[in-house]
Each structure stands twice: as C-alpha cells, then as structure tokens.
Amino acid sequence: MDLAAARAALQAASRVAVLTGAGVSAESGIPTFRDAQTGHWARFRPEDLASPPAYRRDPVMVWEWYAGRYRDVLAAQPNGAHHLLARLEREKGAGFFLATQNVDGLHARAGSGQGGGRMVELHGNLLSARDEVTGDVFPLAAPAELVTPPTSPLGNRMRPNVVWFGEYLPEAALEAAADAFAAAEVALVIGTSGAVYPAAGLAAETLQRGGIAIEINPVETDISWQMTHCVRDVASRGLAALLGEG
Structure with missing residues (x-):
C-alpha cells in the first residue's frame, strides 16, 4: 500500500x-466474545450465553456471565x-x-x-442495562454493589444492554x-x-x-x-x- x-x-x-x-x-x-469463554464458561455455546432464549431460560446464569465481563471491562484501560x-x-x-x-x-x-x-x-454497552418493561437504559452499579439480575429505578428487572444473537x-x-x-x-x-x-x-x-x-x-x-x-x-x-x- x-x-x-x-x-x-x-x-x-x-x-x-x-x-x-x-x-x-x-x-x-479485552478478549473477544469467544476468547472470553474459558474455565467454567468453556462448556457453553455462545447462544447459551447471549440470546433471548438463553435469557428466558436462565437469566441468573446469563447475568453471571455478563457480570464477569463487566468487571473485566472496568479493570481495562x-x-x-x-x-x-x-x-x-x-x-x-x-x-x-x-x-x-x-x-x-x-x-x-x-x-x-x-x-x-x-x-x-x-x-450496545456492557456498562449499562435495559429495563425489560420500559426499554429505558441505566448504568450498572459498581461491581462490588451489583446484584444480578439487576433492577431498574422503576422496579423492573433489567437485561444486559447488548445486542444478542437473533436480535x-x-x-x-x-x-x-x-x-x-x-x-x-x-x-x-x-x-x-x-x-x-x-x-x-x-x-x-x-x-x-x-x-x-x-x-x-x-x-x-x-x-x-x-x-x-x-x-x-x-x-x-x-x-x-x-x-x-x-
């Protein structure tokens, strides 16, 4: 060139x-999505962690995965x-x-x-979450204070504010x-x-x-x-x- x-x-x-x-x-x-699937998460397919059906099936597990990525992202510069x-x-x-x-x-x-x-x-953005009822986006609490699944200020459960497979x-x-x-x-x-x-x-x-x-x-x-x-x-x-x- x-x-x-x-x-x-x-x-x-x-x-x-x-x-x-x-x-x-x-x-x-920051590892790519698939590179981040190590240790406990290596046994999951991407669709098991980042899709609407996966979230409906087990929102706690999906949020556990995203909470770990959230901590890693905040530690990066x-x-x-x-x-x-x-x-x-x-x-x-x-x-x-x-x-x-x-x-x-x-x-x-x-x-x-x-x-x-x-x-x-x-x-989307890992540092925020979306109210499942209203669609409003709110920043996540600090990792030490984060309770998953998180709840919006309106009292509704929130999902990760990212685009999933199939969306x-x-x-x-x-x-x-x-x-x-x-x-x-x-x-x-x-x-x-x-x-x-x-x-x-x-x-x-x-x-x-x-x-x-x-x-x-x-x-x-x-x-x-x-x-x-x-x-x-x-x-x-x-x-x-x-x-x-x-």
Missing part, C-alpha cells in the same frame, strides 16, 4: 467515518488506538463519525463522542452509521474481521460514492479486497503510522 497517499487523504478529508471491532480493544486486554481516534475526532470536529462493534465503553472513556463528532455503539442492531444507530459512511470522504475500518453484516458493508457505502477506504488490521479480512489501502498492523501502531505519529 501507499502509506503516504493514505495519510494525505485522511489529513485532507473533512468527513471521516470509522468502524472499529474487537481488534481495537485487544490491546487493552483505553489504549493508544482509542486515544488516537479521540484526537482525530477533535481535529475533524462535526465531520467525524465513529461506529463501534465493541461493547466495552473504552472509546467513550478515551474521549470519543466528546470532541465535536459523533459515536454510536452498534452492539437486530439498534435502528437509529445503524441508520446514522450508514448515512455517515455514505457522506464520508474517507472510511477507516479498524480491527474488525469484516464478516458480520450489516456493519461489514459500511465502508462500501463510502466507496460507492467515490470516497476511499482504509483498513487497519494485522491480517487479511473478508473485506480487504474492497479497500483502497490496507495497513497490516495492530490498531495502535497502524493508526500512529497513518496519523504520522512516531
């Missing part, structure tokens, strides 16, 4: 749309990739859009969504992402396999309208063939190279 050309395109762009996946959080020690994306947002302002498939909240903790641009969490992505977030990628001059796809749709199709929206797409990933993905440029590195180093850091 031509790193100089990719860097110049990103620098010149006033509208930048970013999609991030598990590879961005891997450097913070944003890494260089998170901070560089927050800085890029401050530079681009209202022209910046970040859509993440991650549910760990690390982008927000690094400052994304607070620098003039916009961020959406396509798969649709939140419509408003997906529409906002599609609009942003369609309008973007540059799409950045970072740390995602490109195997899960509709998120994997977002960069194509940019390409179809004459923009360019840049992938940052240490390995080839299902959508690498579409990309204008590919940076073969982990998220933090790839972003640093693209932004001219170091």
